[in-house]
Amino acid sequence: MKEISRSIKKKDHDNKIEGRSVYVDDYPLTASGKRILCGKLIHAAYAKARVLSVTLPPLPEGYTYVDRNDVPGDNNVNIVLDDTPVFCRETVEYIGEPIGMLVGPEEAVVDELLAGVKVEYDQIEPMLDLRNGTEAFFDYHFGHGDVDRAFAEADKVYEEEFLTGYQDQTYLEPQGMMAEPEEDGRMFVHGSLQCPYYVHGAVARALGTGPEGVHILQDVTGGGFGGKEDFPSILGCQVAVAAHKTGQPVRCVYNRREDLEFTPKRHPSLCRYKLAVKDGRVTALEADVRFDAGAYSTLSAVVLQRGIIAAPGIYHIPNVRVTGKAIKTNTVPCGAYRGFGAPQTFFAIEMMMNHVAQDLGVDSITFKQQHFAKQGDMTSTQGRYHFPVPIPAMLDEVDALCALRRKHQAYSLPQTGRFRRGIGFSAIFHGAGFTGSGERDIIKATAKLRKYADGTVEVLASNGDIGQGVRTTFPKIVSHELNLPLEKVRYEHPDTARVPDSGPTVASRSLMTVGELLRRAAIRLRDIWQDGVEQEVEEHYKEPDFVIPFYLDRFEGDAYPTYAWSVSAVEVEVDTYTGRVQILGAYGSFDVGTPVDENIVLGQMEGGFLQGLGYASIEKMQYDEKGRIRNNSFTDYLVPTAMDVPKLIARLHVEEYPDGPYGAKGAGELPLVGPPPAYLEAVEMALGGMKRHRLNRIPYSAEDVILELNKEVP
Amino acid sequence: MVNGYKPGSLQEALDIRSRTDAIPYAGGTDLMVRNQKGAVYLFLNDIEALKQITDDGDMIRIGAAVTFTRALENDLVPPLMKEALSQIAAPAIRNAGTFGGNLGNASDKADSVLAALALDGRVRLASAGGERTVRIEDFFVKRGETILRDDELIVEVLLPKSRCSLPFYYQKLGGRNALAISRVAFAGVYDVQDGVIRSISVAVIGEGKFTRYREAEAALIGRTAEEVKENAAACADSFIRNMTFTRGRVSAEYRRTVVRNLLTDYLTSLG
């Protein structure tokens, strides 16, 4: 193990465990000298309707209503496109869309007023169907090779459909933002968020101030997992507009029900896959991928891009044709969630490969292994796997952990009796960093180090610690290079008034990309270090030379400079009387390059692994025929507890990436992607395999098991 | 106390109950989720008389304000009840939740009520003017409704000792391994002597109500366990016929199938 990997005490440990960290809801009501007003949103009651009127109850003094007419700048939130309004336009497009906000000093009074608001609607038939939806926000096509010929010459062609559901990020701290007008006229917006500069751009535009008129601080943030990538820009604009109108600080913290029902989640998907097989080898793939974007486009473009690029999985398939659509529906806009589109397509390709293998009478592990991509092979976008693909070695490691191969064969034999077992396997990658040329063309990250006269060093970057530990790992890198004690290097929560734009806290990029900038900055600072004076060093992102330029219009080139890899295995026991699926063990080998702190990386792997198992099994969220999400409380949206997967083992496999700090690659998202297909393969195996019960969707619950078994003709 | 009463004795509590609309509060775990604005509570959590678990020779008597955790620690509480209690929610809920609350809340998913029902339990109710003791299934009218009158309080749950030490069958199906509401639960108690069924009970969560299937149960009494085992599916049917399952978090078909499977397993395991 490298020295840098040795675990240290996290810098935010004491404050968090002692309950001293200030999350946005923790600021006392008069923290800034002025009473913080409580803001609450009026959420649309229909999935599609014209808003005819909003009638307010009499507002006591000090209570204010805010809506789109109060937006001083642009009522469009800057995300990828600008179609999401700050407050609704003439129509509402999903249940929960913010119509306006009531603000005032007493929360109880705001609640009462809210109950008295009457909104008159003219209802319009909503579009709720992903399968038949025709309006696509984005419609992408790419591929390579001669797909038609491969299908024409195939020995056998397989077609299948795969479905995945919503998944909610379920960060423990709900969404919350606060805006404070400052003496100098600037608007100070802070809260629970991942991407200060995203919020900065959005708020400046909504207020019409220009970038200098606002600044954004990330408060201590109780988890994000992608859920606080785009949404804080919207809520940030709303509280900023309210603070602008009232001249007072305004805070809006969602309650759990609002959060579950009205904030972005993982896109439900429908994938139609077609594979050609000749001489026992997959020769062509045609994938038709549909994501349910919800009512506004928000991040769907980039989520869909990552999803479809991963459509062939980690397999070398010579002929590929992919289409991807982000379908507009009158439901809550979907957004970012750990994995960002890739879990859906990896689920599809992994299950498809399992099913083809079963049909061919081959063990699916062997079949997949015959198709693993290798270093130098072409990627789905005609880029290259520039570095070694460590999957075969990782498969051996997982096999050693849980006797995967032996059990995979044993459990595939016919089983009888109440309890039946299965073990599933998946092998996946996660493209490290932004998709395509985003890092080079759009983000252009800058990071700085400021050395003070007293010899302490401050990291200046815009990446927020959302639990993943960058407040520890960034200083760790810098202190390592400067040979300084860790106490002398600090990284505060970013405020856009003080830090350069080193990009958002997304795409598992912070440590790999910004960490590397900081490492290089630290080396330069070391070279010019002078005692007793203040010094500053700045580093800018530069795309590594080996990268084949990516063209988004054609989906050609290196979509990612490198990849993180994982092999997962999940062993289950199914109770055929009750449908209960007990996870006997979950095993994973993860290659995220060099861990810049072993405990922190293992914590990411284990946490992501469990989220992936939840996604596959118990985390069920659906909307009804009116488009209303029914699972809007913790009683109805279940995430795993400490008792659900007692045996979860994560191991690290290190394949160093030369352009990441000390060989580190992206880590955060990887562990969630592999477990769902491994879980479902295990359940399918326990039920007797594809020929008896072909499973093709997640989440797959105890109820699904029973209803599936009921189909069996006795 | 503003918006609340905190009597020191049961008598005082019954007196307050008879003259006010205060809502009886034992553990708070359901009431506080409901969070009725401006609610006035009658706090029962510190009334010693309601926190006792005793053995009167015929009955194990569990006070209405006994928490699930306290009951789990007590040797008088029968194993079936403990099995059910141990799978309720999670520690903080078991530390607060009470027998009286589980009954009074009138949820059709109350695990302690299910166990008491299978054990031929009764519930003692009292008012300033008197008291009455009723069977569990008679206490519960339907989801959200019991026979508790506005002037009455639940005092204790009574479990016949003759049932408490009998072999039992219990299975709870929630959405996950902890902190989960029962989607289906099954409880049964049986007495088989010399291979002959002397008594048997069946109780389920999944019907939207708490009831017993007296006729179907009675039809098994006097038959041999072996005979029932051989005809388990048909015997299970005699119960299932009288059941109507609700749909909600899961489908009625799921509930019916699981109850049928568990019933069959139960009837196969007698003796």
Place this chain on the structure above:
Amino acid sequence: MNGLCFWLNGKELCYDGSAGDRLLDVLRDKYDLKSVKCGCKEGECGACAVLIDGVLMNACCVAMGAVEGHEVLTVEGYRETERFKVLSKAFADLSAVQCGFCIPGMVLAAEALLRVKPHPTEEEVRRALSGNICRCTGYNAIVNAVLNAAKEGDGLW
């Protein structure tokens, strides 16, 4: 009517608000004890867990009237103890704190377990923490930290 009196982190206090007020709101808003987090207000996450007479409770599901005469402990009080220091170090050694939002409740759930079971098994730890949702860690680090604290803190509990 002088309000309802109870002990909070070792001090006796009298609360003059409504007996129906939630302990969670009162702790956060009236007594400024912000370690007590609000994750759901429905007893389904454990972020607001506190100890009442040494027993773990979700503060969102407790009305002030029920607290009268009892002793409430939050992390603000608990962090002054030796036991807390042992737990904190055990959590630190495994980097078991990620976003931190569940942690004060988690630590009190650990204390509630260890005071009745100083040497728990892994299964007992998982059961004791099963009402405290953590979305970050997958629980392994937290469970192992509690097991390590039980070893390190031998005699403290």
